[in-house]
Amino acid sequence: MSGLDQIFVWIGHRAAGWFPASVQPLVSAVLAIAGVMAVFGTCFALTTLAERKVLGRMQNRFGPNRVGPYGLLQPLADAVKMLTKEDIVPFSADKTLHFLAPLVLTVPVWLAFAVLPFGRNMSAINLDAGILFFFAVGSASELAVFMAGWSSQNKYSLVGAMRAIAQMISYEVPLVLSVVPVLMLAGSLELNDIVAAQGTYTFGGLARWNVFTPWGLAGLILFLIAATAESNRSPFDLPEGESEIIAGFLTEYSGFKYALFFLGEYLGLFAVTGLAVTLFLGGWHAPFQWLEWVPSWFWFAAKFGALIFLFIWVRATLPRLRLDQLLNFSWRFLVPLSLINLLVAAAWYWTGAWKFPVVAPIRWLLCAALIALPYHWLGRALRGAMPPPRKYIYAE
């Protein structure tokens, strides 16, 4: 391994080496936490700028370009503005919950980064049930959104919170189900094992990432759709639909608390993007064998950046869905497809033992057909079938 590949690990070891042996584990843990917080905190600032710039470019305008060269210092100006703004708490609000909600949203999200492998030997902790940990710490966000919406004592806030919770619960199912095939094929819940399982090469040096298999490709697409909805981003941004319900559960928040909500949402997006890279795009492995000399953390960062760009692109492209379309899309389309994807992964596993000439393309096409045909039929079947007009049972 080249020195550049392990440079962060080496720096961490050297820095921890200055301390007495008894506190060294503590020091290296603190260093790992500080590293993650510094990198992804900066990432948050840069992504807000990049998002506005890219959106502007796609909508044929400039985007922020007043602060600093090319508007590069815009995040700094935003931060100063957010920090110095007056923090308004509504008179009738539930003060304690109103204060706690942004914290409950933001703090657990940081924990999710602990298990992600950012490079060779670069994950903060190696948990045996790493992926379970990832989803477990994310489960507090629904409660936080509810706390924010309910404590504001505002109808828009409550409607936004209810929308957000309905959406998060619905899309959590396909999100987790689309991860299961990866766990089945890797035979482990530990993220480092999953990355290692994608670390070999085939066909003259092409990497064996999960995304190059039929179930992996379908899984990645399902995962990204569900992840967009989980992090309340367009086209699934109904909870904050500003043309409908002002800003949803954020309506009564201002100043630093508002910024904390945004921090939490972007960090959630980063965490889930990092998970997508780890599970489907080979983690920190290079795409070709002859590119192995490039440091592993660079590959993670490159794939991460590409996926973030994809999310911004989708936001610039697609209009917002209606709530019933959103829930139908999840329950009638994504959930059945992700269940079928489990069967495709099983078929991929069993056909792995086949031995005859030109087996690889045949196996690939067979498994791809197993997921593509249900996709086609399900899409056709649902296209004409509009749900009947809703009957309100409790609202009258």
Place this chain on the structure above:
Amino acid sequence: MLNEIAFLLCAALTLAGAVAAMMLRNLVHCALCAAGAFAGLAAIYLQLDAEFVGFAQLLIYVGAIAILIVFTVLLTRGAEIQPGAASSASSWWKGVPVGALVLACLIWSIMASPSLVRLPSPNVHAPVKQIGEQLMNQFVMPLETIGLLLTAALLGAVVIGLREPRTSEPNS
């Protein structure tokens, strides 16, 4: 020493959450305190090195059951208790023997169980894998039965949710 402090903190969080969930006057606060108690319990599991159980506790209780309770409270519109209402029902004393009985049962079964004998914990490699193997081999029947039961419950919930209100038709 550090372990004991951590345990005391987790236990205090769990107990405080549970007591607050019973004592507070606002049902939404109660539900959120119950979620806090669930999280404290998960922390105790984690402290006992039961990673899988701890994460499952967080995922299921904080992520699903707390949300379910909150939704129930909101949909039944009972979030606020009227200020004039009595702090407890007049038949509260009936609960005392029941509570004592349950406590006695718990104490008896805990004292009779072998879990009080402290053994050095076996150093298991990949405990999640072992849990999976046990579930798929030794405990496959209970697992399948629970799955069937949950599916039946799910279908029942859907059937209840689908039922059209016949009486409210003329009004609209």
